[in-house]
Amino acid sequence: AQKVTQAQTEISVVEKEDVTLDCVYETRDTTYYLFWYKQPPSGELVFLIRRNSFDEQNEISGRYSWNFQKSTSSFNFTITASQVVDSAVYFCALSEDTDKLIFGTGTRLQVFP
Amino acid sequence: EAQVTQNPRYLITVTGKKLTVTCSQNMNHEYMSWYRQDPGLGLRQIYYSMNVEVTDKGDVPEGYKVSRKEKRNFPLILESPSPNQTSLYFCASSLKATGVSETQYFGPGTRLLVL
Numbered sequence: 001a002q003k004v005t006q007a008q009t010e011i012s013v014v015e016k017e018d019v020t021l022d023c024v025y026e027t028r029d030t031t032y033y034l035f036w037y038k039q040p041p042s043g044e045l046v047f048l049i050r051r052n053s054f055d056e057q058n059e060i061s062g063r064y065s066w067n068f069q070k071s072t073s074s075f076n077f078t079i080t081a082s083q084v085v086d087s088a089v090y091f092c093a094l095s096e097d098t099d100k101l102i103f104g105t106g107t108r109l110q111v112f113p
Numbered sequence: 114e115a116q117v118t119q120n121p122r123y124l125i126t127v128t129g130k131k132l133t134v135t136c137s138q139n140m141n142h143e144y145m146s147w148y149r150q151d152p153g154l155g156l157r158q159i160y161y162s163m164n165v166e167v168t169d170k171g172d173v174p175e176g177y178k179v180s181r182k183e184k185r186n187f188p189l190i191l192e193s194p195s196p197n198q199t200s201l202y203f204c205a206s207s208l209k210a211t212g213v214s215e216t217q218y219f220g221p222g223t224r225l226l227v228l
């Protein structure tokens with residue numbers, strides 16, 4: 001069965017700290033896609049990254065980086081030098097052979113000045 | 114500007130009073146979908162549409178209806194709302210529904226309270 005687990009319900013850090021948000025997924029498919037979305041306090045969902053199961057290269061985008069490891073079924077997200085504007089709920093999601101997204105329950109990140 | 118729009122953004126209603134939440138996208142996307150977000154549950158898919166006149170149930174379709182008469186619009190209909198449908202609703206769209214999962218772009222959300 002397909003499932004996404006974000007075990008960290010809430011994380012609090014002080015500005016400039018690095019923080020890693022964990023995402024563990026379950027799927028029986030060999031072809032699948034993983035996503036991260038950000039939901040700031042204003043409520044909208046902002047797409048951050050899409051990664052397919054055949055591409056295990058880590059990705060870096062500014063202060064954001066993603067570590068995809070098929071061996072542990074994980075797709076973790078790290079924010080380097082966190083800022084107050086990073087405060088949000090972050091969702092990891094999985095998609096298999098359809099466009100339906102299976103979301104994790106989200107991790108609320110609070111960055112304090 | 115490429116976007117997904119939803120209306121209304123906030124709605125308070127009473128049990129049993131039919132309502133429609135509209136969703137429109139201007140990106141010529143084939144795939145559209147509705148999700149609801151509830152605390153501790155993340156987002157769950159209600160209905161989706163692969164193209165005009167093609168709709169199907171998601172994980173939590175009970176109490177909802179949809180239609181896809183035009184490519185750009187995908188309204189969500191609650192024929193007889195109940196308090197357990199109080200939630201935050203998101204419409205999403207993606208370019209194609211080809212089995213190669215495209216990135217879905219989300220509307221701003223509609224916060225619904227059913228009394």
